Amino acid sequence: MIRLHQLITALISAALLLPACGGQTSTEESAVATPESQVTEEGGTESEAMTETGEDVDETVAVVSDEGFPRTITDGAGRELTFDVPPERLVTYYNDSFGMLATLGVMPVAQSVNTEMLTDPIYFGEAGVNIATIGYNDAPDLEDVVAARPDLVLVYSVEEAQVLDGIAPAFVTLDPATLEELYASVRLYGEMLGLEDKAEAVVQRFQDRLNAYAKANEANAEQTILKLASYDGQFSVATTADPVCQMLDVVATCEWKPSAPDEGWGYDTSIEGVLELDPDIIIFNNWTDDSFEEILAEVEANPLWGELSAVQNGRVYSTPGYDNPIASSLPAAQKVLDTYIPKMFPDVFDGPLTDEEVQETLAQ
8 A cells, every 4th residue: 555655755756747837835844836827727816706696706807916925924723834926826625715715716726625616606607617626625636636736725724734735835724713704814815815905805895795784674683593403303503603693693683692501603402492592583504414305394393393483484494505604705605695684584685785785775
């Protein structure tokens, strides 16, 4: 059996035989030549992220600036990476960093994400099918990584970074748990990629959208939203420790005081505990392989479920499959707003707010 370090050594040797030109990106342990950026079918550095309704996230193409380089960036694991020029050929391992790149209109040359994301209009739309695949999440193919000729790989853990640092510098992504941390992550990506102005613009644009939804929905601000999941007869209640609930709490009320010790982004309770909360609206979060219909049939078997106000008023909404509303990037966060706010408050919104409606609402 070939040991991992032997495989990496072979892959590095192969990488050094590939043509490369341009600047350098380095960590204390490694440096690799940076190939010229390509905006072709294999990916590139300039692309427009899309909203759920198919509109461009920004009408201007991302303009990379070399001003202020070289610069040193601290990643999510506290590791310092020094960039002589903005990295251009990016490989992303996870959904979060894929979404971050889409936020800034930067298409990676290779990815290892949920396949549904590749053509989702909130990211790169149909152009996403042209991004090379290097495996799926925690099982990327190292030979494919080398073939992508990256000058930066976006990973989730130090362990992954240590494996890949021999191929190209690896940046451990941040793990934002609040909207402010999400904004900070966008700004850090902007700093790393020479897109500070773009990062600031998309942060402001999203905050404007959130504020506009809240302002238009002031009459419903006291209505309660419960983000709920069900596991083996128990229920998991999201509190405002959950980034999505925190975001929805700006538009209505998603703040729930834990009736048990918080674990992660919420707490576990029984159907009796859910009935005690009796929310106006339920967003049923499905992280399982079962369909929403299967889960709903299971919870409906308990007669107490039918006593919930949200159930009686037909205000239960599902989030199946990879569409689980996670605020891991601004496109994903905007999808939450644009998908669920109009569903929950149809008397106020006949659909997602357009950019023009956002500005009109804020100006009122």
